[in-house]
Amino acid sequence: MSLSDTRARKKQKKEKDAGAKPLDGSRSGSVKEKRKGDVTSDDSSIFQSFNTIILWGPLLLAVLAFAYMNPTVITELLDSWIGFSEHWDEPPTTAPENVTHLIADIPKRDAIVAAFKHAWHAYERDAMGDDEYHPLSRAGSNLTKAGGIGYTVVDSLDSMQIMGLHDEYTRAREWVETKLDFERDDTFSTFETTIRVLGGLLSSYHLSSHDPLYLSKAVELADRMLPAFDTLSGLPYPLINLAQRKGQHTTDFPGLVSIAEVATLQLEFRYLSEVTGDERYWGVVERVMQVVKNARLPHGMASVFLNVDEGQYVTSIISLGSRGDSFYEYLLKQYIQTNSTEDVYRDMYDDAMQAVQNYLIQPSKTARMIYTSELVPEQIGDGEITWRLIPKQDHLVCFLGGSLMLGATRTGSSSQKVSVPPSPGELTAAGQRDWKTGVELIKTCLSTHDTATGLAPEIVYFRIPSDGMDGFPGAPSDWYIKGAQKGVHPPYDARYMLRPETVESLFIAWRLTGDPEWRERGWKIFEAIKKWCKVEGGGYATVVNVDDGEWGKEDRMETFFLSETLKYLYLLFADEDVLPLDQYVFNTEAHPLPIFTPSIRTGVV
Ligand SMILES: *[C@@H]1O[C@H](CO)[C@@H](O)[C@H](O)[C@H]1NC(C)=O
Numbered sequence: 059m060s061l062s063d064t065r066a067r068k069k070q071k072k073e074k075d076a077g078a079k080p081l082d083g084s085r086s087g088s089v090k091e092k093r094k095g096d097v098t099s100d101d102s103s104i105f106q107s108f109n110t111i112i113l114w115g116p117l118l119l120a121v122l123a124f125a126y127m128n129p130t131v132i133t134e135l136l137d138s139w140i141g142f143s144e145h146w147d148e149p150p151t152t153a154p155e156n157v158t159h160l161i162a163d164i165p166k167r168d169a170i171v172a173a174f175k176h177a178w179h180a181y182e183r184d185a186m187g188d189d190e191y192h193p194l195s196r197a198g199s200n201l202t203k204a205g206g207i208g209y210t211v212v213d214s215l216d217s218m219q220i221m222g223l224h225d226e227y228t229r230a231r232e233w234v235e236t237k238l239d240f241e242r243d244d245t246f247s248t249f250e251t252t253i254r255v256l257g258g259l260l261s262s263y264h265l266s267s268h269d270p271l272y273l274s275k276a277v278e279l280a281d282r283m284l285p286a287f288d289t290l291s292g293l294p295y296p297l298i299n300l301a302q303r304k305g306q307h308t309t310d311f312p313g314l315v316s317i318a319e320v321a322t323l324q325l326e327f328r329y330l331s332e333v334t335g336d337e338r339y340w341g342v343v344e345r346v347m348q349v350v351k352n353a354r355l356p357h358g359m360a361s362v363f364l365n366v367d368e369g370q371y372v373t374s375i376i377s378l379g380s381r382g383d384s385f386y387e388y389l390l391k392q393y394i395q396t397n398s399t400e401d402v403y404r405d406m407y408d409d410a411m412q413a414v415q416n417y418l419i420q421p422s423k424t425a426r427m428i429y430t431s432e433l434v435p436e437q438i439g440d441g442e443i444t445w446r447l448i449p450k451q452d453h454l455v456c457f458l459g460g461s462l463m464l465g466a467t468r469t470g471s472s473s474q475k476v477s478v479p480p481s482p483g484e485l486t487a488a489g490q491r492d493w494k495t496g497v498e499l500i501k502t503c504l505s506t507h508d509t510a511t512g513l514a515p516e517i518v519y520f521r522i523p524s525d526g527m528d529g530f531p532g533a534p535s536d537w538y539i540k541g542a543q544k545g546v547h548p549p550y551d552a553r554y555m556l557r558p559e560t561v562e563s564l565f566i567a568w569r570l571t572g573d574p575e576w577r578e579r580g581w582k583i584f585e586a587i588k589k590w591c592k593v594e595g596g597g598y599a600t601v602v603n604v605d606d607g608e609w610g611k612e613d614r615m616e617t618f619f620l621s622e623t624l625k626y627l628y629l630l631f632a633d634e635d636v637l638p639l640d641q642y643v644f645n646t647e648a649h650p651l652p653i654f655t656p657s658i659r660t661g662v663v
Pocket residue numbers: 187188189198199200204205206
């Protein structure tokens with residue numbers, strides 16, 4: 059159960075033997091951060107300022123910056139963690155009764171629709187068709203100079219379909235029909251383009267009862283992207299030139315690609331094969347899963363970087379946040395999407411969750427909140443590596459609570475269908491473990507909303523015994539925003555950029571338990587968004603400092619606010635017949651895809 063030094067070292071040796079290149083994976087520019095286009099971030103996190111892959115220099119800096127941490131930190135954390143489960147005797151669910159049907163809360167649901175309109179109408183007025191929107195300057199921008207690829211429009215279409223916004227939807231569809239063009243001679247993220255644009259098109263295709271417009275656009279886009287998979291290993295290039303149909307490496311990390319980028323394409327490409335009968339799409343993403351499976355490290359966790367040519371992990375940070383997150387999400391969702399017929403994904407998911415439970419789940423210092431930490435490789439002497447636990451949790455990780463609960467009812471249940479909420483007897487031991495952890499993680503994410511605005515910061519650090527903060531007046535008891543100081547310009551970590559992950563987990567928790575508490579907490583978050591992020595003239599914007607609204611807003615409304623945050627809030631207050639979880643699986647950008655029994659069998663065994 060413990061990450062012993064010897065084991066970690068052995069692993070490192072093995073990676074070296076396999077020819078892997080050691081690397082500091084701790085720079086920012088996360089997959090999800092990058093997709094915000096926030097490349098000029100003034101991120102305060104010490105990990106987020108390194109732009110090079112110089113091998114050990116950054117690591118050394120990281121070590122220095124963490125010098126305030128006692129070197130025994132890992133032991134201390136593990137000691138307290140191992141004893142933790144013994145204190146844990148709460149029942150796994152809080153809902154008092156067996157819920158039969160969850161009905162809509164119409165006034166609240168309609169308030170979410172009104173917010174969507176406030177956001178969408180501003181975009182439509184000022185920037186229709188542009189990839190991104192800036193609500194303060196009332197302007198749009200594109201990801202590249204080559205022109206837009208429908209990033210915001212396509213990402214938002216299914217929200218309008220689900221919310222019944224007929225007029226808005228009709229105009230957006232018209233734009234797709236007449237203006238959407240993928241003949242753009244520049245590079246786009248393989249991952250982002252898949253989850254937002256391909257995922258959005260496929261979801262709209264399904265929800266429109268098979269409007270051929272969306273399928274033809276999806277096929278065209280996927281065909282332009284297929285060459286990204288032409289690599290020695292079959293792992294895709296992180297970038298694709300849509301006009302030249304050519305994959306490309308990034309300049310920041312040449313030769314490397316992150317696990318989330320390669321393992322978060324499968325739902326979309328598989329569904330495309332299912333509806334077209336063309337197995338090529340299925341084949342390329344299946345191949346990726348094969349490579350990922352074969353690359354498994356002895357401890358079962360995924361380092362965030364892989365070598366594209368070799369198809370092996372390189373020594374780099376282990377994180378459930380940026381660059382790691384949706385890998386874990388899609389392991390479960392591939393199993394769900396294929397109607398629980400592909401045991402290989404269930405096994406890979408169960409294996410990954412066991413490792414996450416073993417190494418990354420921690421209890422906080424005072425309140426004993428459950429949080430997730432990261433593992434950062436450090437060199438000690440001649441090529442030897444130890445792993446340091448960093449008590450840092452990205453807001454991105456807040457998807458995990460809901461995902462663990464969903465997983466508990468799918469891979470961790472003894473019967474096909476469990477009650478709402480599940481009774482402990484319906485779950486296996488691993489299912490009960492994941493359910494409890496999931497509930498606790500969501501509660502922790504909710505506690506990060508205990509800020510002046512009620513909004514959660516982008517990144518929090520949890521207190522650990524050796525962090526040197528004890529005895530300082532006003533030292534936080536459990537978590538804090540690193541580098542935040544009164545009167546000083548807020549660090550990057552202090553922002554709320556309209557992210558969906560907490561409300562995503564609330565939606566899943568609500569559907570699986572029927573406990574009204576989840577709805578109440580979601581409503582509070584929505585009210586905070588309305589109060590602090592709403593731009594009166596139209597749109598919503600990133601809040602710069604969740605602990606002090608006076609710092610104002612940043613000129614940015616992320617597309618995932620329309621596709622994810624508002625959709626999950628809407629679904630939280632909608633009737634459960636809207637996209638029931640036993641018939642749909644949501645891609646990582648909240649685009650729902652139907653569960654199906656595949657006619658194509660996986661090649662991964
Ligand atoms: C974005 O690209 C589209 C398509 O080429 C173009 O019409 C539009 O003007 C561009 N927007 C901006 C802000 O450059």
